[in-house]
Amino acid sequence: MSQVNEIVSLQAIDDEAAAFRAALEDVERRLRGNEELDGARRQLAISDAALKEARIEQRAIEAQVESLTSKIDPEERRLYDGSVKNIKELQNIQHELESLKERRSAFEEQLLEIFSRVEIAERERSTCARTVARLEALWEKDQQDLRHEARRLGDLIVRTDRRREEQKVRINPRALHLYEDVRRRRGGNAIARVQGGVCSGCRIAIPEGLRKRAFSSDALAQCPNCERILSMG
Ligand SMILES: [Zn+2]
Numbered sequence: 001m002s003q004v005n006e007i008v009s010l011q012a013i014d015d016e017a018a019a020f021r022a023a024l025e026d027v028e029r030r031l032r033g034n035e036e037l038d039g040a041r042r043q044l045a046i047s048d049a050a051l052k053e054a055r056i057e058q059r060a061i062e063a064q065v066e067s068l069t070s071k072i073d074p075e076e077r078r079l080y081d082g083s084v085k086n087i088k089e090l091q092n093i094q095h096e097l098e099s100l101k102e103r104r105s106a107f108e109e110q111l112l113e114i115f116s117r118v119e120i121a122e123r124e125r126s127t128c129a130r131t132v133a134r135l136e137a138l139w140e141k142d143q144q145d146l147r148h149e150a151r152r153l154g155d156l157i158v159r160t161d162r163r164r165e166e167q168k169v170r171i172n173p174r175a176l177h178l179y180e181d182v183r184r185r186r187g188g189n190a191i192a193r194v195q196g197g198v199c200s201g202c203r204i205a206i207p208e209g210l211r212k213r214a215f216s217s218d219a220l221a222q223c224p225n226c227e228r229i230l231s232m233g
Contacts, residue, residue, distance in 0.1 A: 004220060006170045007179050008231050011191045013167055017160040018188055024153040031146050037135040044128040051121040058114045061107050068104040072097060175220055182227055192228035202226035 001009075078084055079093050168176060183190035192201030194214055199206055204225045206214075214221035214230040221230045 001170070003171060003175050004214070004229065004231050005233070006167065007175060007220075007229055008191055008233065010164065010167045010171060010179065011183075011189070013160060013164050014183065014188070017157060017164065020153050020156045020160060024150060024157065027146050027150045027153065031143065031150065034135070034139050034142075037132070037139050040128065040131045040135050044125070044132050047121065047125040047128045051118070051125045054114060054118045054121045058111070058118055061111050061114060064107045065104055065111065068100055068107065072100050072104065075100070178220065178222075179229065182222070182229060186226065186228060190229055191231055192223055192226065194230050194232055199223040199226060199228065199230065201228040206230065 192199045202225045210221050
């Protein structure tokens, strides 16, 4: 095979390797995180905190109700068990009881509100928990697939690199150096075809003399504009 054809083969191998590496990079990026699951977990943490807060508030109000009941009950007993005979004292107890019961009623109303808040928060939290569980199961499966794909691409890269080493020795050092140099400067693509007398890399017309040179077996011709190695194939 002519040097230019050997270089075209090397470019094909390098293109494959670059595609495999880009695919592997993408797989690794996807393996690093799952934004949807992270978002669902944050939402679960928020709903969990809201539920805890509502329950703390519920317990605080329940404690107020209990505390008032523990004051009301003995006062009621004193009122009816006949131990207090004095009318004035009985009236005082009655007033005291009314005021305590009024305060307890207010707390009991608050308690009804908080019960419904707790119920809503519980529903919200369990919805979030189900979403997280569903996404975690999917993510588990995705990760297995992605890890499998990463291994497959890793193997392909190793094999392609080996083919590159084998292909490299078929190219003389000066031509190889030229190829590497142009490839680096031209975004990974060192070869241009001459199609209809025009360079496929930069679309300028290639002079007749250069075209002939590109046809010959061992001399390498470069596009005078983009410097890519010209191939007639
Ligand atoms: Zn060109």
